[in-house]
Amino acid sequence: MNYLMAVFSIVKKDVLMEWRSKEAVNSMLVFALLVTVVFSFIFEPGSETKNEVVGGIFWIAVIFSGLLGLGKSMVSEVQGGNLEALLLSPVDRSAVFFGKFLSNLLFMLFMEAVLVPLFTVFYDVNIVARPKVILVIFLATYGFCLLGTLFSLISVRTKTREIMLPLMLLPVMVPVILGAILSTNVFIGGFPAENAGNWITLIASFDVVFTAVIFAIFGLIIEE
Amino acid sequence: MTLRKAEKVFDVLALIAVPAGLWFAFMYAPMEVRMGAVQKIFYFHVASAWIGFFAFFVTFLMSIMLLFTKNYLYDDIAEASAGVGVIFCTIVIVTGPLWARPTWGVYWTWDPRLTSTLILWFVYISYIMLRKFIDDPDRRAKFSAALGIVGFIDVPIVFLSIRWWRTIHPNVVQPGGGGLHPGMRTAMFVCLGVFTVLYICMMIKKLRLIRLERRVRSLEG
Numbered sequence: 001m002n003y004l005m006a007v008f009s010i011v012k013k014d015v016l017m018e019w020r021s022k023e024a025v026n027s028m029l030v031f032a033l034l035v036t037v038v039f040s041f042i043f044e045p046g047s048e049t050k051n052e053v054v055g056g057i058f059w060i061a062v063i064f065s066g067l068l069g070l071g072k073s074m075v076s077e078v079q080g081g082n083l084e085a086l087l088l089s090p091v092d093r094s095a096v097f098f099g100k101f102l103s104n105l106l107f108m109l110f111m112e113a114v115l116v117p118l119f120t121v122f123y124d125v126n127i128v129a130r131p132k133v134i135l136v137i138f139l140a141t142y143g144f145c146l147l148g149t150l151f152s153l154i155s156v157r158t159k160t161r162e163i164m165l166p167l168m169l170l171p172v173m174v175p176v177i178l179g180a181i182l183s184t185n186v187f188i189g190g191f192p193a194e195n196a197g198n199w200i201t202l203i204a205s206f207d208v209v210f211t212a213v214i215f216a217i218f219g220l221i222i223e224e
Numbered sequence: 225m226t227l228r229k230a231e232k233v234f235d236v237l238a239l240i241a242v243p244a245g246l247w248f249a250f251m252y253a254p255m256e257v258r259m260g261a262v263q264k265i266f267y268f269h270v271a272s273a274w275i276g277f278f279a280f281f282v283t284f285l286m287s288i289m290l291l292f293t294k295n296y297l298y299d300d301i302a303e304a305s306a307g308v309g310v311i312f313c314t315i316v317i318v319t320g321p322l323w324a325r326p327t328w329g330v331y332w333t334w335d336p337r338l339t340s341t342l343i344l345w346f347v348y349i350s351y352i353m354l355r356k357f358i359d360d361p362d363r364r365a366k367f368s369a370a371l372g373i374v375g376f377i378d379v380p381i382v383f384l385s386i387r388w389w390r391t392i393h394p395n396v397v398q399p400g401g402g403g404l405h406p407g408m409r410t411a412m413f414v415c416l417g418v419f420t421v422l423y424i425c426m427m428i429k430k431l432r433l434i435r436l437e438r439r440v441r442s443l444e445g
Contacts, residue, residue, distance in 0.1 A: 221370045
């Protein structure tokens with residue numbers, strides 16, 4: 001079985017499982033919605049400062065519900081020893097990683113697609129004011145899922161299970177979180193798109209660098 | 225037991241170096257005109273920052289070495305260096321605000337260097353925690369190597385992102401002038417040397433401790 005086929009089969013398995021149970025996406029969505037509502041108490045309803053914070057709230061909702069989803073997706077792999085079975089299979093181990101990564105990415109993008117209209121409802125702000133925001137959302141979610149999948153794989157095998165995931169992931173994600181919030185704010189505030197150019201390049205470079213790093217070292221990390 | 229011999233040598237060296245460093249910082253270096261005595265913290269602050277970054281770089285290198293050679297010695301060095309690095313990094317983060325309050329008027333500012341150091345500190349705190357939470361030595365070595373590599377590669381990206389973030393916002397405080405008095409420069413480099421000796425000294429002690437722990441565990445099991 002070649003590399004891409006292996007990646008695709010894992011994605012297919014995860015999507016099928018999610019389609020039947022809807023556990024991960026539903027819990028992520030409810031949590032993201034909760035964050036959206038609870039954090040609206042930061043400012044007065046209809047206040048002008050809204051446009052400056054709404055991008056931040058969006059990304060906080062995405063990141064925290066993403067942490068929830070990543071933990072959930074890995075715990076279900078470990079239960080019943082499925083992860084061990086996958087890693088024993090005669091394919092490149094990084095194919096297993098990229099399969100899990102892609103399915104996590106799919107679920108998160110789906111969650112974001114539902115979340116964006118909800119922001120229009122609750123905050124009267126169109127997050128996707130310009131098409132370029134979709135690029136920002138995609139690139140930032142890519143970076144988040146990339147290291148998130150790696151660290152959730154690690155943290156699920158520690159004594160404390162999911163607790164280590166945010167502790168490892170959040171500091172490393174700082175450039176992506178910062179870039180995503182600030183470039184989203186540029187578009188929401190209607191500032192010239194050039195202001196977000198550097199950030200988009202930064203997040204894209206982050207994605208490229210760490211895709212390469214993980215591709216290089218993953219097979220060496222998981223060996224048993 | 226060459227490690228034991230080295231420990232003795234560096235104990236003696238540290239015993240001589242630390243008072244010498246103090247003398248250079250407090251007596252030899254001239255008193256700063258505007259800041260006064262509070263500027264003396266600079267010598268220890270800069271030296272610990274330098275050693276802290278160096279320690280994390282060692283962890284990064286050793287993590288790569290471990291993954292490619294599977295020699296646990298590299299894992300032990302990586303662990304020891306991360307532990308010592310966090311100590312120096314903590315010194316940086318504590319001495320910085322102590323100096324900043326009388327000089328800049330605030331304890332903390334979201335300056336790229338300050339913020340990156342803080343993020344770095346978080347990365348290696350989680351590195352140490354991760355090691356504590358994994359029992360299997362093989363898994364611990366490889367997983368923490370992954371964090372050691374990813375965390376260090378991330379440092380320049382974090383620094384760049386925070387620098388851009390700050391240029392968008394107005395700069396509230398500007399760090400003082402760039403020129404350094406020759407006497408101060410000498411004291412700074414002496415302190416750097418002293419802290420390097422301290423780093424090696426602590427590394428040897430920590431490494432010996434880790435090796436002993438490994439032996440105890442293998443004898444128990």
